[in-house]
Amino acid sequence: MKGTFRPDSLTAERGMPAWLATTMNFCTRCGAPLRFGLLAAEDRERLYCQTCGFVAYVNPRLVVTTLPITEAGEVVLLRRGIEPGHGAWAQPGGFLEIDETAHEGAIRETVEETGLLVEPGRIVGLYTRPQAAIVVVAFEADIVGGEMRTCPEALEIVAFAPEAIPWSGIAFDTTTWALTDWLRATRPELLPTTRPEPISGRGHVR
DSSP states (O other): OOOOOOTHHHHOOSSOOHHHHTTOOBOTTTOOBEEEEOOTTOSSOEEEETTTOOEEOOOOEEEEEEEEEOTTSOEEEEEESSSSSTTSEEOSEEEOOTTSOHHHHHHHHHHHHHSEEEEEEEEEEEEEEGGGTEEEEEEEEEEEEEOOOOBTTEEEEEEEOGGGOOGGGBOOHHHHHHHHHHHHHHOGGGOOSSOOOOSSTTSSOO
């Protein structure tokens, strides 16, 4: 799978996003205040505890998503019922739980948000957003069961023909990227000529 250039890769600042840093104040080992600075054995500034020596490494979280595809070649998107991106379109997905595989998480999130049981297939793309401290994996997925139904997280669920994708109403950068990469592999003639601006792409979630 070839990588796709993403503008965020040039603008991301090194280190922890400021919004995340404000949530990490105390050592999880001893409860003492954390400090931020250079350590002798590290190549960058880290959060660390002066009391017990614990280094609080901060790693991105994995978001697992799917592009469910119907037998007619349509892609299923949901209109989000929660922030960020309330009222805008996105693929089903969410944070991977600690006790499941990426495939299991993608299946679970899709069922929870759409009622559709899917079988994840090829990876459409793997997208990094340092500003949001996440890595998003998007699977192309066959629909193998279930029935579409809305929920508090999904106000509406629609299967869009490739030429009818609602680009102006997309919630997130990563949804735009995943749909673009999916079209590049399936219907390249339908690729948008300009990069669509997401509604909530600069937020903290995918």
